[in-house]
Amino acid sequence: MQAIDEQTITEAALGQMASTPDPRLRQIMESLVRHLHDFTREVDLTPEEWLEGIRFLTAVGQKCTAHRQEFILLSDTLGLSALINALHDKRATEDATKSSLLGPFYRHDAPMMKLGDSIIMKSPGTEVCFYGRVVDSKGKGVPNALVQVWEPDETGNYDLQKHDPSEMDLRGCFKADSEGRYYFRGLCPLGYMIPMDGPVGDMIRAQKRHGYRPAHIHFVIGAPGYRELVTALYVEGDAHIDSDTVFGVSDSLIISVKKNDPASPLPKLPSIHYDFRLAVAKDQMSGRVGADPSQIIAKAH
Amino acid sequence: MQAIDEQTITEAALGQMASTPDPRLRQIMESLVRHLHDFTREVDLTPEEWLEGIRFLTAVGQKCTAHRQEFILLSDTLGLSALINALHDKRATEDATKSSLLGPFYRHDAPMMKLGDSIIMKSPGTEVCFYGRVVDSKGKGVPNALVQVWEPDETGNYDLQKHDPSEMDLRGCFKADSEGRYYFRGLCPLGYMIPMDGPVGDMIRAQKRHGYRPAHIHFVIGAPGYRELVTALYVEGDAHIDSDTVFGVSDSLIISVKKNDPASPLPKLPSIHYDFRLAVAKDQMSGRVGADPSQIIAKAH
Numbered sequence: 001m002q003a004i005d006e007q008t009i010t011e012a013a014l015g016q017m018a019s020t021p022d023p024r025l026r027q028i029m030e031s032l033v034r035h036l037h038d039f040t041r042e043v044d045l046t047p048e049e050w051l052e053g054i055r056f057l058t059a060v061g062q063k064c065t066a067h068r069q070e071f072i073l074l075s076d077t078l079g080l081s082a083l084i085n086a087l088h089d090k091r092a093t094e095d096a097t098k099s100s101l102l103g104p105f106y107r108h109d110a111p112m113m114k115l116g117d118s119i120i121m122k123s124p125g126t127e128v129c130f131y132g133r134v135v136d137s138k139g140k141g142v143p144n145a146l147v148q149v150w151e152p153d154e155t156g157n158y159d160l161q162k163h164d165p166s167e168m169d170l171r172g173c174f175k176a177d178s179e180g181r182y183y184f185r186g187l188c189p190l191g192y193m194i195p196m197d198g199p200v201g202d203m204i205r206a207q208k209r210h211g212y213r214p215a216h217i218h219f220v221i222g223a224p225g226y227r228e229l230v231t232a233l234y235v236e237g238d239a240h241i242d243s244d245t246v247f248g249v250s251d252s253l254i255i256s257v258k259k260n261d262p263a264s265p266l267p268k269l270p271s272i273h274y275d276f277r278l279a280v281a282k283d284q285m286s287g288r289v290g291a292d293p294s295q296i297i298a299k300a301h
Numbered sequence: 302m303q304a305i306d307e308q309t310i311t312e313a314a315l316g317q318m319a320s321t322p323d324p325r326l327r328q329i330m331e332s333l334v335r336h337l338h339d340f341t342r343e344v345d346l347t348p349e350e351w352l353e354g355i356r357f358l359t360a361v362g363q364k365c366t367a368h369r370q371e372f373i374l375l376s377d378t379l380g381l382s383a384l385i386n387a388l389h390d391k392r393a394t395e396d397a398t399k400s401s402l403l404g405p406f407y408r409h410d411a412p413m414m415k416l417g418d419s420i421i422m423k424s425p426g427t428e429v430c431f432y433g434r435v436v437d438s439k440g441k442g443v444p445n446a447l448v449q450v451w452e453p454d455e456t457g458n459y460d461l462q463k464h465d466p467s468e469m470d471l472r473g474c475f476k477a478d479s480e481g482r483y484y485f486r487g488l489c490p491l492g493y494m495i496p497m498d499g500p501v502g503d504m505i506r507a508q509k510r511h512g513y514r515p516a517h518i519h520f521v522i523g524a525p526g527y528r529e530l531v532t533a534l535y536v537e538g539d540a541h542i543d544s545d546t547v548f549g550v551s552d553s554l555i556i557s558v559k560k561n562d563p564a565s566p567l568p569k570l571p572s573i574h575y576d577f578r579l580a581v582a583k584d585q586m587s588g589r590v591g592a593d594p595s596q597i598i599a600k601a602h
Contacts, residue, residue, distance in 0.1 A: 010384075013380030031340050035336040035340040036381060045385060046385075047531070054372045054373055058601045060362060061363055071358050071359050072355055078334055083311075083338055084347075086310060251304065
């Protein structure tokens with residue numbers, strides 16, 4: 001038989017996986033096993049440290065519910081989600097707005113609203129008007145683009161983190177008009193600390209990181225024939241704009257709040273203006289349904 | 302601010318983790334993030350594939366209970382556990398019996414028994430006598446060494462996998478005598494398929510692997526002043542001895558069942574003889590308490 005030692009084990013594992021019929025799955029698992037083994041050899045991981053890793057991953061998995069996605073939070077804090085976005089942007093064949101983090105608080109069933117409606121259902125705070133256009137790479141409006149938005153309240157919590165997470169607040173879906181224009185009312189975004197009451201919070205504390213995200217609001221924008229855009233807008237001047245715990249900020253996604261903006265469709269409110277640029281794609285928009293914590297947990301059972 | 306792209310994200314993530322006070326945790330996380338990012342770039346992972354990975358890890362975490370450890374099973378099937386064992390063996394300063402997989406079915410509270418007792422409490426099958434000595438690197442007996450053993454029944458299930466997993470069967474703890482001798486009665490080991498009803502089973506099927514382990518029995522052996530030995534004995538001639546799904550077999554751990562063995566303390570039974578060699582260590586034996594699925598899940602909540 002093949003002698004298994006700290007070097008031959010990698011080829012032995014890849015040998016068993018060589019029968020994988022799906023070539024992409026085979027490629028991904030081969031690369032993953034090589035890097036996982038290289039990491040383990042590089043740090044000469046002990047059985048006790050391995051067991052600590054098993055405990056940590058188990059705790060992350062057990063923390064996941066229909067309203068909480070601790071593995072997405074882990075991916076975010078390790079810079080993995082930002083890397084996935086950067087690779088996704090690089091594959092685009094046209095200039096488009098940069099991606100930013102989906103985060104663990106997306107919900108696929110947010111209410112459909114009319115342009116100009118407010119996503120503020122329960123939580124008081126400073127109201128602003130978000131407006132702009134959804135355009136293609138040539139600047140032409142994308143008619144009827146679907147604009148999904150969500151943001152936390154002034155205490156830094158999303159509706160999913162509240163006492164009754166089934167109640168929706170501070171999220172909504174809008175259909176842009178025939179020229180790609182959108183506008184709605186929401187809270188002026190504020191920064192907050194990521195959820196620190198789980199294993200990812202333990203990690204952040206053990207690493208002495210501050211755990212804060214700068215003020216932002218999330219967007220998922222899609223239209224048939226275009227690549228779905230998952231992004232967020234960040235408020236200029238936030239104390240953590242250069243040290244986001246989850247690496248979501250890009251210069252081109254930083255916006256400012258204007259007090260008197262005659263171009264705003266609701267000029268009495270402070271305004272945040274942004275035009276989103278979509279790249280064409282053969283695939284239809286996905287709507288990110290599967291990224292909803294409730295959908296992930298449903299698949300796990 | 303620092304521009305985040307698919308290359309700079311790695312240094313940005315490491316920059317935030319540089320404040321980790323514990324140097325070993327810093328070293329492990331830095332290597333982990335580098336390899337995780339390298340893997341992601343190497344396969345150019347898409348958002349959909351990333352989400353599939355989030356779903357998979359969530360399902361693995363949710364499958365864990367006080368009686369089941371799906372993350373250990375994942376580590377086993379990826380060859381990671383075998384690698385951890387090989388690195389552990391390499392760090393020993395003296396020759397010792399090779400490690401083998403702990404697996405996901407260890408239990409810290411197995412009953413203490415007397416030498417010669419049978420670990421067969423409920424499950425019928427072919428009884429054999431396991432016997433031998435626990436010795437040091439010079440072949441001298443290690444008095445009073447603690448020998449913990451566990452094995453599956455003839456249907457291929459451990460007690461933890463049964464209808465009532467709180468009932469113990471086919472496991473026990475023995476104290477070797479003053480010359481390091483141990484003997485007990487148990488089932489003649491049989492091979493079995495790893496648990497296939499969870500996400501790891503889905504992975505094994507997607508890879509078209511057979512999922513079988515060759516016939517074996519697990520041992521954890523410890524004594525004050527010696528490195529704890531986590532290992533298993535494998536039965537010669539098993540159809541899967543060269544293709545163990547979890548890479549646990551070493552030539553030096555393969556044993557044969559003898560029909561007429563005058564050296565056996567119970568010569569009327571078929572016998573399996575093995576002498577275990579322990580290496581000295583400054584640390585005391587750990588007893589592997591923390592590796593019990595019930596202890597891992599308790600820590601996760």
